[in-house]
Amino acid sequence: MDFTADPVTFAQELIGATLLVGGVGGLIVETEAYDGEDDPAAHSFRGQTARNAVMFGPPGRAYVYRSYGLHWCLNFVCGSRPGRAVLIRALEPTSGLDVMRGRRGVEAPRSLCSGPGKLCQALAIDLGHNGLPLDAPPFQLAPPAAPVPVAIGPRIGITRAADLPWRFGLAGSPFLSKPFRD
DNA sequence: ATGACGATGCACT
C-alpha cells in the first residue's frame, strides 16, 4: 500500500483491503479522509499537540485516540505532507470471529466491527498501538485482491466541514456503520 | 485552574 497517497485517495484505496491485528480482523469496508490544516474537521487543523503528534510524523503509522472518553479510534497516517490521516470506520470480520465476539460481548458478525469504536474493541486496539508502523506486527495490511465498488458520502459525527464527501465504503456492504445514500 | 466539547455506542421509547 502506498502510504504517501493523499488521504482522499488513500481512503478509497483502502476499501476492500485486509486489516489484521494480531491475526484478528477482516476487510476494510468504511473509511473517512482527514486532510490536515486545510480540513476544519481534522484533529491536526489547529496544529500539532501531544495527542495528534503521530499525525505529524512519517506516514504509514497508526494514530490512535480516545473518543467521548470511552472509545478508541484507529487512523492510518498518510500523505506527502504532515497532518493527514484516514479514519478506519468499519470492517467485515473474516478472521478471529470468536475472539472478537468475546471482546465485544455480541454474537452477530455485523455488529462486531460496524463502527470506529467497535472495531477497536474487537481488535483490542488502544493507546499502546499509537505510533506503531502499519507494515509490521501486530499489524497486517494487504491491498484488495480485486477492484471493488466504492460508495461515497459525507463524513459522520462531525460538525465542521460536514458537507465534504470524504466518507467511503464498500457499496452495498451490510457491515457498514451506517448505509450510504444511493 | 477550569469549562466546553467531542471523528461514539448503547439502552430505551
Added chain:
DNA sequence: GTGCATCGTCATG
C-alpha cells in the same frame, strides 16, 4: 428517534 455515559484534550483566564 432520543438520552446519556464518561473523560481526555484544548482554549481560555
